[in-house]
Amino acid sequence: MDGKKTAWERLQLVHTKGRPTIKDYIPQIFSEFYEMHGDRLYGDDKAIMGGIARLDGRPVTVIAQVKGRDINENKSCNFAMPHPEGYRKALRLAKQAEKFHRPIICFIDTPGAFCGTAAEERGQGEAIAKNIAEFMTLRTPIISIVLGEAGSGGALALGVCDELAMLENAQYSVLSPRGFASILWKDASREQEACEIMKITAEDMVHLGVAEAIIEEPLGGAHNDLDKISENIKEYLSQKIPEKCKKDIDVLQKERYTKFRKIGVFEEN
Numbered sequence: 001m002d003g004k005k006t007a008w009e010r011l012q013l014v015h016t017k018g019r020p021t022i023k024d025y026i027p028q029i030f031s032e033f034y035e036m037h038g039d040r041l042y043g044d045d046k047a048i049m050g051g052i053a054r055l056d057g058r059p060v061t062v063i064a065q066v067k068g069r070d071i072n073e074n075k076s077c078n079f080a081m082p083h084p085e086g087y088r089k090a091l092r093l094a095k096q097a098e099k100f101h102r103p104i105i106c107f108i109d110t111p112g113a114f115c116g117t118a119a120e121e122r123g124q125g126e127a128i129a130k131n132i133a134e135f136m137t138l139r140t141p142i143i144s145i146v147l148g149e150a151g152s153g154g155a156l157a158l159g160v161c162d163e164l165a166m167l168e169n170a171q172y173s174v175l176s177p178r179g180f181a182s183i184l185w186k187d188a189s190r191e192q193e194a195c196e197i198m199k200i201t202a203e204d205m206v207h208l209g210v211a212e213a214i215i216e217e218p219l220g221g222a223h224n225d226l227d228k229i230s231e232n233i234k235e236y237l238s239q240k241i242p243e244k245c246k247k248d249i250d251v252l253q254k255e256r257y258t259k260f261r262k263i264g265v266f267e268e269n
Helices: 007-014 022-029 071-076 082-099 117-121 122-136 152-157 175-183 189-195 202-207 228-245 250-261
Strands: 033-038 048-055 059-067 104-112 141-151 165-167 172-174 214-215
Touching: 007 048, 007 172, 007 189, 022 059, 022 104, 022 228, 048 082, 059 082, 059 165, 082 104, 082 122, 082 165, 104 152, 104 175, 117 122, 122 152, 122 250, 141 175, 141 228, 165 202, 165 228, 172 202, 202 214, 214 228
Parallel strands: 059 104, 104 141, 141 165, 141 172, 165 214
Antiparallel strands: 033 048, 048 059
């Protein structure tokens, strides 16, 4: 694991053309994936995909934000910026998983939820808030993995979990460094400077108690060896899913709640 890369260098790797997306990972990690569509309220959102699969023979529910591998795919999935119906689809599948005692695996990779007028009219804020509240009380194990970007509430809506892992070069932030620089300094060109002071790397997240694990990427980034990074993700999941499934569900729920209550606690010197 290369701990010498700066946050800015890691951001460039996350945006590298050819970095694997969830559509690359699913056939590498899972078998018998069956995709399910729609929120049963409005429609289907291609920025979030989900369904049932098997991990080492165990039935699991997979929920993931979708980035495109080219401009046409990105247009189709709205550049991984979900609408409210995407988050409602995610919650529908999570509730189904709870009913049938399937562990949930969420993959996060979004610059943030879509903030267009139509999305706001359909209740974007409510959909995100409801996911956060409902995922906190789900009576089934939840593991979330950040594949690349994890932006704001758009990421947090799939980030309430029993354990959060991040790929080595992934980043978790309240907003993009460019947005941070634009708001704080009124100067988007200071994006690189913002990147270094925002504390958004996987190492930062572990230090702050937001994430529990870092999954090592191949030398030079995930795009250099899909088989290896998929193997690393699967190895992590194959260890953690059985571990969480063995826990008493009341204990698991309490630990999940306590984990999030601790985030942000600090002491003044």
